[in-house]
Amino acid sequence: MSDGYPQAPTAGLPGRVAIHGAGDPHDGHSHPHHPKLQHHFDDMAQQAEASTLGMWVFLVTEIMFFGGLFMAYLLYRYRSPEGFAEASNHLNVIWGAINTIVLIVSSLTMAMAVRSAQTSARAKVQVGWLAATMVFGAAFLGIKAIEYADKFEHHLVPGPNFHWTGTYPSAAEQFYSLYFSMTGLHALHMIIGLGIMTVISIMAWRRQFDAHYYTPVEVAGLYWHFVDIVWIFLFPLLYLIGYHYGAH
């Protein structure tokens, strides 16, 4: 059980392996440790910094993950700009704009959820902001489902049943392949985000977060805002490139 650190004489006691000196002012240190401080970190600030940085490294891989699809979009749109504009014109700008606003509101409530933990707000307040974020996230997915159903109905799903009456059927099918890949991957991230927020809400309900320790909310927030940023680019690139031709 002993981790061999001379500065932690109580490390051999039961329950003192990972969180030595938890809250005990008489463990040889000048001040008590926070129970959430893991033994390989100097202090809470260093621990929070390491987690945030780790999340950013993950988000860089996410940027490259979505980046490949944006690259494909760029190349195929370069090959057939008119075809993409024509295909884009069949997306519903109103639903797309509403979903953009819904996601931005959910980012605001997410930022407020992190802030409520940072300021040691009551568990009910923290859970309230997280729940609001989840409601808006679910609303986004609901609208996305309506749009997808509409595309199935109008034979705009790439495959044997794809049907296009315009001038550029092949470019349109490429556009809708990218539309479903990009919004599908984005929607998958939203679904995962809702799962993460459920876990974070339960932790918040159990009063795990306050001004001293709120890293899980902070890191979950980084993920949520990243998914919002992806949509900020998807909305103009998918919905608006043929908008000036007039609605169909």
Add this chain to the structure above:
Amino acid sequence: MSSSNGHHVAPVSLYLMVFGALMVGTILTVVVAKFDLGALNNVLMLSIACAKALLVVLFFMHVRWGTRLTWVVAGSGFFWLLILFTLTMSDYMSRGWIPGTLR
């Protein structure tokens, strides 16, 4: 105002201002898209999208108050994305410039 683990706590008014700017940006994007400005449509829409993304990264994602290491890591992701786009498109767009090289 700073919480006890060293993180900056932003005032609610700042978050509301960022939210307002994101809303204005969204409306502006739709308005711009309504007019046929040629290539300028793409430039304007993507500029607004980049500005919105920057606001989210700096304030909602707290990079504004982050360490330099966070700045470097966050920036590197977007930098690598630019390399992906630039090198791929410079290859693709320049194919056939030298006669006999286009396959």
